[in-house]
Amino acid sequence: GNSVTQMEGPVTLSEEAFLTINCTYTATGYPSLFWYVQYPGEGLQLLLKATKADDKGSNKGFEATYRKETTSFHLEKGSVQVSDSAVYFCALGLQGGYQKVTFGTGTKLQVIP
Amino acid sequence: KAGVTQTPRYLIKTRGQQVTLSCSPISGHRSVSWYQQTPGQGLQFLFEYFSETQRNKGNFPGRFSGRQFSNSRSEMNVSTLELGDSALYLCASSTYQGGIQYFGAGTRLSVL
Numbered sequence: 001g002n003s004v005t006q007m008e009g010p011v012t013l014s015e016e017a018f019l020t021i022n023c024t025y026t027a028t029g030y031p032s033l034f035w036y037v038q039y040p041g042e043g044l045q046l047l048l049k050a051t052k053a054d055d056k057g058s059n060k061g062f063e064a065t066y067r068k069e070t071t072s073f074h075l076e077k078g079s080v081q082v083s084d085s086a087v088y089f090c091a092l093g094l095q096g097g098y099q100k101v102t103f104g105t106g107t108k109l110q111v112i113p
Numbered sequence: 114k115a116g117v118t119q120t121p122r123y124l125i126k127t128r129g130q131q132v133t134l135s136c137s138p139i140s141g142h143r144s145v146s147w148y149q150q151t152p153g154q155g156l157q158f159l160f161e162y163f164s165e166t167q168r169n170k171g172n173f174p175g176r177f178s179g180r181q182f183s184n185s186r187s188e189m190n191v192s193t194l195e196l197g198d199s200a201l202y203l204c205a206s207s208t209y210q211g212g213i214q215y216f217g218a219g220t221r222l223s224v225l
Binding site for chain 1: 155161203210213
């Protein structure tokens with residue numbers, strides 16, 4: 001079956017530090033890959049996505065590259081801010097065949113001033 | 114375009130009662146999924162509906178059920194509530210299965 005594995009949290013960084021949150025996946029077929037973010041007291045919202053190998057998704061300074069050879073979609077940001085403190089979820093989706101979107105367990109990021 | 118709307122936002126129930134939560138998807142979205150989120154278990158998939166049919170189901174007991182109406186609105190029901198059912202219940206809609214999920218703000222259920 002499909003699965004997503006992401007690094008355990010919480011991750012604590014100082015403001016302006018470099019962020020990497022690892023995500024690897026297992027899927028039958030060719031999935032689309034997503035990163036979602038959940039701020040305190042809110043639902044999840046899409047941060048970025050990539051639909052095919054070597055695509056790079058980017059938004060709000062965050063980036064992730066779809067690496068088919070390593071089945072990975074690591075999230076990176078060059079300089080984090082306190083406002084980036086949230087829970088980040090990696091996910092995959094396969095179009096067709098009535099398959100649901102599969103989420104990772106989430107990684108909590110805390111950025112301290 | 115209006116987002117995903119979940120009602121109510123907060124609920125307090127006692128053990129043994131039942132509860133119904135409602136989700137109105139984004140207009141035009143035919144897929145609705147439900148998730149349970151707790152600090153200990155994280156985000157857990159409950160079920161997914163597409164065109165009024167349950168297409169996928171997570172590993173939850175039969176006390177958890179749902180349905181989808183012809184206008185794509187969805188409800189989930191939990192019968193015989195237990196303390197462990199206290200959680201944030203999230204609904205998400207999408208245009209097709211496997212597509213981008215648009216989440217509501219959730220319903221926070223507390224079981225006393």
